[in-house]
Every structure is written in C-alpha cells, then in structure tokens.
Amino acid sequence: MFCPGKTPEQVVAILARLARHHTNVIATRAGADVATAVAAAGLPHAYHADARLVIVRPERGEGVGLIVVAAAGTADLPVAEEAALVAETLGNRVERVYDCGVAGLHRLLEHYDLLADANAIVAVAGMEGALPSVIGGLVDRPVIAVPTSVGYGASFGGIAALLAMLNSCAPGVSVVNIDNGYGAAHQASQINHLVAKIR
Amino acid sequence: MFCPGKTPEQVVAILARLARHHTNVIATRAGADVATAVAAAGLPHAYHADARLVIVRPERGEGVGLIVVAAAGTADLPVAEEAALVAETLGNRVERVYDCGVAGLHRLLEHYDLLADANAIVAVAGMEGALPSVIGGLVDRPVIAVPTSVGYGASFGGIAALLAMLNSCAPGVSVVNIDNGYGAAHQASQINHLVAKIR
Amino acid sequence: MFCPGKTPEQVVAILARLARHHTNVIATRAGADVATAVAAAGLPHAYHADARLVIVRPERGEGVGLIVVAAAGTADLPVAEEAALVAETLGNRVERVYDCGVAGLHRLLEHYDLLADANAIVAVAGMEGALPSVIGGLVDRPVIAVPTSVGYGASFGGIAALLAMLNSCAPGVSVVNIDNGYGAAHQASQINHLVAKIR
Amino acid sequence: MFCPGKTPEQVVAILARLARHHTNVIATRAGADVATAVAAAGLPHAYHADARLVIVRPERGEGVGLIVVAAAGTADLPVAEEAALVAETLGNRVERVYDCGVAGLHRLLEHYDLLADANAIVAVAGMEGALPSVIGGLVDRPVIAVPTSVGYGASFGGIAALLAMLNSCAPGVSVVNIDNGYGAAHQASQINHLVAKIR
Amino acid sequence: MFCPGKTPEQVVAILARLARHHTNVIATRAGADVATAVAAAGLPHAYHADARLVIVRPERGEGVGLIVVAAAGTADLPVAEEAALVAETLGNRVERVYDCGVAGLHRLLEHYDLLADANAIVAVAGMEGALPSVIGGLVDRPVIAVPTSVGYGASFGGIAALLAMLNSCAPGVSVVNIDNGYGAAHQASQINHLVAKIR
Amino acid sequence: MFCPGKTPEQVVAILARLARHHTNVIATRAGADVATAVAAAGLPHAYHADARLVIVRPERGEGVGLIVVAAAGTADLPVAEEAALVAETLGNRVERVYDCGVAGLHRLLEHYDLLADANAIVAVAGMEGALPSVIGGLVDRPVIAVPTSVGYGASFGGIAALLAMLNSCAPGVSVVNIDNGYGAAHQASQINHLVAKIR
C-alpha cells in the first residue's frame, strides 16, 4: 500500500483489514506519523524509517535465490533500502552493493561475481542514471532500473535519470517509475521465485 | 544491431563481421534497402518485413519455456512481431495474444491460462497504454511493457503510453523505451532462460 | 466558485452576494479556514471536508435520472466525492462505484448493469488513468473522464492520467482538467437533465 | 476505424469484414490511396476527401435531435467536417456554424438560438482554442471541445488549444484529443440519442 | 526592482540608494516583510498589499493619455493591480475594466468605447487566457497580454494562458511573462507617452 | 491571411474576395505554388519570395513615422523581411538593422541613434534570443520581440529564443509567436500610427 494521499487513519484501517488474513503487509512512503498511528492501534509491526516502510505482522524466513540491489550514491539509499527490504520481506535472499556510481567504476567492478550470480538485479540511481547501463553491459542478467529523484536543476525530479535508463545502450534493462523501489523489488521477486522454486 | 543512423553499407559490414562467429545475428528497424543490401552481399538471412528485422545466418531450434507477447491493436503489430520474432530467435517458445485492447476486455480474458503460464509477458500497446496494467492485475508474472508510438495528437509519439505504463497501478510491471520490442524480448528471454534451463 | 487564490474574506463576500438570490451556492476546494469563515459569517451551509466543498443555503430534493461516479482508488475519493456531491446538489440521482481500478477488473464488472443504465458516467482515476477506457469499452454511454493528481514521479501531478484519457481507445470518452470533479459533474448534470426532464 | 499506421490493404480487409454485418462503417483519416483501394475492392462507399472519411455501405436516414458543430477558422474545417459527417452518419440532425473565431464574436452571436437549441455542441478550434469557452458561457448545453493542430510555433501542434480548452472558465466543457472530430461526434451522438429517442 | 530572491535588507539597501536621486522607486512582489523593513528604515513610501507593491518617495501627478487594464477574474486582480498602479505611478491615466472573462462577454462589450479610446490595453487573464484575443478582435489598439498563474492542473502555473496568448488569432497582441504586470505596464507607458506627449 | 493549412485554391478564393474591397491584401507564408496560383488567377500582386509574402493589389505611399526592424543573423532574414515588408505595406517608414547578433555588439551599437528615434522596434532573433534584451537595455522605446525557429538541438524550434525573450531583464519588451513577423509588424504599426498621425 502506498501511503501518500491517505490519512494515517485510512492507512491504519486498510492495514488492519489486510492483516487479518495476511502477514508481511507492506506500507510504503510511511512517515513517522503513520508509524505512530500503527503503533497506537496495537498492530504488530516493524518500522524502517530510512526506507519509509511499515511492515505489519512481519515474518521473515530464509530468503531463496539471489537478488542484488545496487545503488549509485548516498542520497539514493532510501529508495534502495525500500527495494531491498521489500525483496527480503517477499522471501528473497538479497545482497546490497551500494555507493558504486559510474564516476567510481572500480567499486562496481569489485562486485562482478555477485552481480553475475543474481537472478535479478535492481539498479538504483539518480542524477545521470548511468548505473543500469553499466551493469547491463557487465552481466547477462535482467536489470530492473529505478530512477530516483536525487539531483537538482536539470535533473527535473528524476526525469533525467528516467530518460537515461529508458535509452540504455545495454539490452536487458527495463525501468520502473521514479523512486519506485517497491515495484522493482516486486518484479525482481517474481523473477527470482520463478527461478528459485524449481531448483 | 539498430539500423537507423547507419548506411546500408555500414549495416552489411557490421553484420558480416558478426556473422563470422555467430548465428542469428539480428538487425532491427531494417528497411527494404537494408534487406536488399544484405541479399546483394550474399549473406544467408531471413527478412521479416512487417517486423522490420533482418536475421543473418538464421537458425532456430525448439524454443524453451514460455514467453507470451500480447498486443493491443493492429497498428501495434510491427513492434509486437519484432518482440516475438526476436524472442523466438533467442531460443524461447513464444505465444502471441493479439488484438486485445482494454476496450474489449473479453478477448484478453479468454487467454487467462496462457498468461498465467508464462515465465515472462511482453505487453505491447500504444494510445493510452493500459494493457500492461490489466495483465499485471490478472496474473502474478513479470510483465515487460512496451509503449508504441501508435496514436496521434496528445499521444505525443508514444509518451502517453509510456507514462501510463510507468504509473501502472499493478505491481510487477517494468517498461522499456517506446517501440523497443527488441529490448523487451531480450529481457524476457533472460528471465525465461533462467527459469527454463534448470527444469 | 473556485476558492484557491482568494482569501476567506473574498470567498465569504462572493458567497453571501450569490446566496441572496440562489440556493445551493457551491464553493470548491474549500479548506477548513474557508468553512470557518463561512460559519462565522452566519451563512447557512453544509461543509463536506473530504470533498472540500462548502454549499451555502443547501437544499436538496429527489434527484432525477442517473449519473454514476466511478473511481479507481482510495486516494481518488476527494475528487470523486466532489463530483458526486456537486451532481447531487444540482438535482441528479447519483450512484457511486468506488475502488474499481483496472488492476482489479472483477470489482468493476460487478457493476455492469448500473453503468449501462446511467445517462452519464463520471470516471475518476489517477496514475495510469485507464478506468475511463475500460468503462467506455463496456457500455455505450457518455463517459466524462477526470484525471486526478494522484501518483508520484512520472505521474507528473496527473499529466500521465490526463494523456491516457485523451488517448482512450474507446470512443465516447471526453476529458476535463486534472482534479476537476466539479466540471465533470456539471456537464454530466447537463446531459442527465436533458434526458430526464422529458421522460 | 483509424487508418494511419495501417496499409490500404489492411484497411480494406478490416472494412470488408465489418461491412458484412454492418452499414455505415467509418474509416477516418483516410487518404486518397485508401479511397482508391476501397473502390478497387468493389466496396459500396462514399469518400469525403475534405473530411478524410470513407464510409462503406453508406445509408443515411432522417437525423434525430440536434447537434451543432461550430468551428473557428477555415483551416479547422477538415476536423469539423469529420465531426459533422460522422454525426450525420450516426443518425443525428447536424447544423454547422463555421468561421466564428473569437476575434469576430458577432458571427457567433448571430447563431445564439441554434446553439441554445442543441442537445450537444461540438466546438472545434486551433490556435488559442477559445471558442468552447465562449460558447459554454453563452448557452447551458454540453460542449465537447476539439482542439486542432492548426497553428504554428508555440501552438505545438495543438497543445496550446488543448490546454486552453482543459482550462476553460466556463463549466460544461469537456475535451477530446487533438483533431479527434470522430470521438467528439461519437459522444455528441450518444448524448443526442439519449435525449432524442425518448421524445 | 523585483524582490523575490533578495533579503528585505538587500531590498531596503537598493531602494534607499535609488531613492537618493529618484522619486517613485518601485519594488514589485513585495511581501509584508519587505514593507515592514522599508518602514523601519524610515523611507517615505506607499505599500499596496493587494498588488504587492512598495513605492518609495511616491509622487503622483495628473496621468496623461489613456491605458486600459482589463482583467478576467477575481484571482487575476493582484497582477492587474500591479499593472494599473505601476502605470499610474509612471504618469499615465489608467482605467480598470475588471471581471470580464470570456464566459461573460456582455460585461466586456459594455466597455467598448473605453477600449477603443485607449492608446494601449493591458489584458490580464489566467486559465484559458482568451481575453486578449477577444479584445484584439474588438478594437484596433495595441494589446499587451499578461498571462497569470491562476488556475490548476493543466494550467501548469500559467503556461496554458501563455500559449493561448502567443497563439492569438487576433493580430495586435503581444505577450509578457507570466504574472508580469510590471513589464506590461512599462511597455504600455512607453507607448502612451509617445502618443500623449505630442498632443 | 496565413496560408499553411489551406490549398492554393482556397487562398486564391479568399484573396480575390478580400481584394474586391481592399488594396494591400496580405498572404503570409506563401510558397511558390500559392504565388503561381495567384498569378494564374490574374490577380494584380507582388510576390516576395524571401519573405514568403503575396500582396494583392499592392499600393504603397510614403511611410509615416519610424519602425526599426532589427535581426540577429542571416537565417533570421525571412522573418525579419516579413515584418519589414508588412510594416511598409501598412504605411510605415521602416529601417532595417540586420546582422547584429549579441556576439558582435559593436554592429548594434553603431545604430544607436536610429533605434532611439523609432516609435517601435521589432527585434528578430533565433538561437539564444538575446537581441531584444540588449536593445531594450539601450533605448527607452517599445520593443516587440520575434523569436525565430532558427537553431538546432536544444533550440527546440524556437522555444529557447521564445523563453529568453519572455524572461528579458530589460522592461519594455513584449513577445509574439515564433516566426510571427506579421504579428509584430501589425502591432508596431498600430503604435507607430497612433504616434505619427497626430504629429
């Protein structure tokens, strides 16, 4: 569930209803006010402030397969953590490869083996958004690119990164909405489970 | 290889070089002039005019797994066929589900079982671009959305469909560039092979 | 009357002037400050906080004919309610069909008979804005589409939904400004009254 | 059926199939090549070159009710005629009010009675697109606005007119895609038939 | 002087320097904080809160010639008053014609004689921005159009009105920046003085 | 009359009708085909190929007052000549100041006296569109800026110049549509005649 545009009361009501029948109910873009309301309502939950996630009735087993979440810069971490935590919550093994923007390629190259081993890669970047292209050129694995709104001026709130990712010269790169860590994790999980469950 | 911006001679030269070591070398957006030049150069090839594809040293075995290519309207078929033929060339079993725009939902619903069985779905649509959302809401499989430049006026050459797809209310939908059937097929093939090769 | 850009005092002055000769004077996008000022001025009124409407000298009879207001998601409700309440205030019978986004088509299909019976349908949706196309494909009734600013990133404050609606592959769909529930209700009322008054 | 993006052969095939069971099958944006192909195929048809319409198995009775098609300038006539002819084909009585741009208001005011009598008004304009606002301010009837791509420079192929119409200060105005005379006529016909058939 | 982007201290310093040698020094977009700082500095001045103007060492004689400032709606008045007060300060006779949007043409037509007598007309409008076209069609006088940021959704902060004005079908209309009442008044004053001083 | 969007036959018909009662009937953006059709119809006319103007029943007296038309580069000359010839046809004295882009300021400064003497200045520029700002900073006369579509890449067909002109830091600059030499000349003529006729 996406929180913005709903009151904390509406969020709590929806979460409580869903949690009657489900564990691991996820609310994204949850501010402190939402977390407080969830706590006040007595719902068992975990709150990840950095990733702006509330997970109600959290329950996590051993993750299967492998998803790598790669991020370019410090300011991209909220979105990257949203993706990583959602993927873990959905039952996937997740490895994080952070702080590897294209202006410092060696940090990325160090993680080659991990990337080549993933069933799906979530690549998170703002500004010029070049990380997914570079990863897509390195390894033959599906890359789900997440542009972030990190940047200023001609970044236009993430449009520059979004366009760069849509125009990737590496094949095997698809793109989700700006800052949509949840969506990327969801699709990566679909792929990873298709692969992992039959091993 | 993407043909536009290169002369037929450049295209032929690159194809000939690649074909020395590879079968199934693919040239996309190939016009009749490119096909003629390839033929004149004596390269063994197949030309698919509708999909604007030249495939040099074509060689096709039994396709593995399952990719479904769904398309909304007649005018979307060149892009859909580009995706379907590329996916077949890359060794995947492909099923086509065409002419199922959201204004005629029943035609889509008839193919529910096929969609639910796919390892990856390529959903091709222009105009309001709603097809991927509807498919993503029906089945829990990775959907790779391809906006097409089909439309006029406020379609802005495919921007309307692109934005709609990026804002899909169904999770599990990622997007490639406008008219990029090749890229969608490439990623769908990556996913399908990860799943299929281990069965 | 559209409140933003006017001070509460200006709003009250205009409402008071209009209310001398009219009942059911409507102020849209009215915040709590406007409602407070209207109350302080002693104007008889109803305040609908969710729909951000103040109605001065409210007076409602039996509504004629039938307008259906359909909405895709929870976050679209303020706009949908603005449309529904305005339509009721203008003397129309209104039925609400909420929470029926295209990712959950079955909820929409359950209301087929109601939709097919309407003289006009107001279809409210944000994000990918596909609801009006789907409704327009289901029933042969005039659909007035209202894009909402619900969404983030590449939704661009409702542009994605607006463009999708303008490019609807179903005929019989026309569009009003983003979040303009009032305008859609006004036109739906014009249509419904033309039909209903002569029965 | 919308012709662009389809070959004349594809258009003829679709028209022939539809004409087996229907009269008055309409193809929009039909160039001379399409008309020639339809004639060569021996399909009974009418071709309206100005409106770029082919109508197969044309059959027209007495039109019911009243739709007014108003247009601002000479260059808007192809779109206006598309709307008027489609509306007539769909069985409506149509009156044309042409050449009444907002820079010459008196020509519009002369037609006040006709406008006030319409069940629906299709208002066609390019450039600054002000005609629908003026008509919406004059009469209390549903106005369906059609922006045209007439203009240059900052008209941006009809965007200026489209935005103006979406921001109309007159209520009761809804908008269709740029140059979409067909869509406006279709909705106007829906409205007019709802009103007229019960008289 | 344009205040935004400068601190009240910077504004006061610049005004004080200019006021040593000039009367009628104008600061536009001046908030209450600027007015307070100007007063605290002991500068003789007038503050027009509605028009967000501070005029230091104000001195006004008989205005020459005639400039008409026309405005479409209540929300456009801050910009219209900026234009009117600046024009008066610059020594012009100014007549105001307010609340005459194109949805209520008769209010505009009542002022025909005044408009036809002006040496320059400043036409202020937001939303669909049609007022300058209508005035330019009525009288053969230079019209300087000022789009305002009044509106919402697809008004895009005044872009819709700006584009409409640039595409005016009436000749004799030129345009200044969004909300730039000052600039329009300045040019109108240049024109009016060229005419008036030689009478 | 603006020719694009009309057939040569339509243009000739309109011109012939207007020429019955008027001299100096102007058709803008007239290609060679239009000129040929006008000649074939036996209408007395002048054709200015560079400015793409046909003037039917041309009749030119002594021009009154002074309008200066300034242009930045060679590629801007068609628009500048459109403005200059229209202004002359409307009975104004016109002086041309060409080839004075802001990268070569000295050429502009040489014409200071002429600029300072004008009743109105039409400033034509593409690319970065800085010429009107520089002229507006030099002389206290009304400047009507005409952005041209000259440029490439991020010029976006004249948008860069248009935006620059709307944001001029010099007051006294207003703007017309891209390439609209006619409109600028029309307004300059209105101003010049108001001044000149009373001398």
Add this chain to the structure above:
Amino acid sequence: MFCPGKTPEQVVAILARLARHHTNVIATRAGADVATAVAAAGLPHAYHADARLVIVRPERGEGVGLIVVAAAGTADLPVAEEAALVAETLGNRVERVYDCGVAGLHRLLEHYDLLADANAIVAVAGMEGALPSVIGGLVDRPVIAVPTSVGYGASFGGIAALLAMLNSCAPGVSVVNIDNGYGAAHQASQINHLVAKIR
C-alpha cells in the same frame, strides 16, 4: 559533497571521514543546520552563508593564474559566490565581475581587459541567460556558463537560461547544470591549473 538529500548527521560523518586525509573539504548547498552540526562536531571549518558553503580544514595559499567569475544580477550572487569561493579554495586567483547584465552592457565593457586576461571565465546568469553569449563574443577565452534558477513564470526554474546558454551564438561557451557553481568552478580550475602550472 552536495548536502541536499542527506541529514546533517550524514553530512558531518562524511566530512569527518574525508577530513582525516584532506584539507579544504567542501560541502555545497549547506544550510545553517549543517553549519551548526559541523561546528558542534568540532570540525575546523569556515561557513560562507551567502554561498551556502562549508569548507572543512580550510587552508588557502596564493591563487595561481586567473579565473573571472561574472554574474548578471544581485539574485545570481549565491551561485556566483559558490563558484568564486570554490575556485579560490582550489588554489586559483579569482576576480569577480558582478552586476553586469546584458541590459546594462557598459558595466561589462569596462571589464574587458580582465576578461581577456582570464584562463577561464565562469559566467553566471538567470532569466534570459544572455551574459555568456555576450562575453563569448567579446573575448577568445573558454566560457563556462552557469544558468541560475533566478526568475519566475516562463523562466521555469532556470530552464530558459539553460536553453539560451546551450544555444549561444558565440562559440567557446559550454554549460553546466542549473545553479551548479561548484561544477563550473571545478572545470575552470582544471583549465587554469593546466595553464598556470607550466608558466
């Protein structure tokens, strides 16, 4: 380091780590809260509030060569000062040429000799962004243009200035992101050091 999008704590942590091995560690767009946090952490530093810069372990020697930083208006000074202070911190001699917009060319021309002597010129301007073109036309030195977000309406947060600079009719002008004083200073310093170190 670019501060926005990071908490003051994150900023301090990164600065402290970098300052272990480096002097002159620069944090840009630093608000008062960052400066306070840096002070509270006991890091030796200088805070330049106008330029929004924190420099940790500041150490400045004699600057080499010559960089000129030119700015158009008062509101551009924060960006210009960011550029100038960064350039000084990086070991360059810097001269400031401020308040020389193109509407007052004489102030710029007074500094001709200084501009002609620079190894690199940083030209900062908002609004119509014409300053770099004028400087590039005056002297044969590399000009790095910085558009600023100064302006309103059709300035679109600096886009107008950005586009103008990209379309400069003077060669020798390159452009950095909106408000990116740091980036311009960095490149100017690269150039200046290449020249200066070998003298």
Add this chain to the structure above:
Amino acid sequence: MFCPGKTPEQVVAILARLARHHTNVIATRAGADVATAVAAAGLPHAYHADARLVIVRPERGEGVGLIVVAAAGTADLPVAEEAALVAETLGNRVERVYDCGVAGLHRLLEHYDLLADANAIVAVAGMEGALPSVIGGLVDRPVIAVPTSVGYGASFGGIAALLAMLNSCAPGVSVVNIDNGYGAAHQASQINHLVAKIR
C-alpha cells in the same frame, strides 16, 4: 558558419567573402549540394562528407598539444568527426577514441593513458549519454560533453543524453548543444592552445 537555413548560394557568398582574408574557413552541416556549389564556384576546399564539413582554403600544420575526441557508438561518428576535424583544422593534435560506450567499458579503459594526457577531452554520446561521466570519473581533465541526437523514442532527439550530461555525477564536465561537435572542438581548442602555446 552553420549551413542549415541558408541557400547554397548564400553559403558560397559568405565563404568567398571570408576566404579573401582567411584560410581554413569552416562550414558545418554542409550537405552535398553545398559542396557542389562550393566546387562550382572554384573555391579551393576540402569536403568531409561523413562530418558534413566544407573547409575552404584548407591549410593544416603540425597540431599542438593534445585533444582526445571520444565517441560511444557508430552512429555518433558524424558528430565526433566534426569535432575532430574542426579541432585539427584549428591547429590541435587530435587523437580519436571511438566505439567505447558504457556497455563495453573495457574498450574505454584501454585508452586510460591517452585520456590522462589530454589537455581537453571531447566526449560524444547519444542515447543515455553516460560516456562523459565515466571519463570524468577516470581522469582529472576538462571534459566537454556533446550529446547527439542518436536514439529513438524517449531519447527525444538527444534530450535524454543532454540531461544526463548536465547531471553528471563527475565534476569537470560541461556540455554543449545537441550535435554541436563544432562548439565543443572550438572550446577544446581554446583550452589546448592556452596550455600548449606556453610550453
């Protein structure tokens, strides 16, 4: 001189005039028609069809210093060659590093020493435009980025690459207009000559 927008005759006239006093007069974007006209006029010249350059009175000495021109793909070569040939014509030593897009990083890394030795680097790329960021991260030399119009769909004629370059996460990158190889070469030459002439 930039050819588009000028007739071959105008181009020849300007070139002939300039060539009276200068050698190495450069005409960019010159098509075969321009080259033919230059030859017919008997002007001594070289024509580089790939780079679309005509150089009149070509005269080339030993190039000084070092400029590296790097390009991402085959389709970027016309722009890259324009830059390289212009730089050579202006008296610089130029090394070409072609076919090194970010999806094949190893080809770029092989040229590290050459890049690190350059006084200026011109980096040419279309599509996602990531090359300048990667180079700027590798070496501490001024990088002048040239976005190209290579791409399709959401490349928007080079806007995607342009935005990516403006948002480069590597400092030391500045940008010129789309496809503006000439401008980049001009500035690179300014820098290289400042460095080289004093060695």
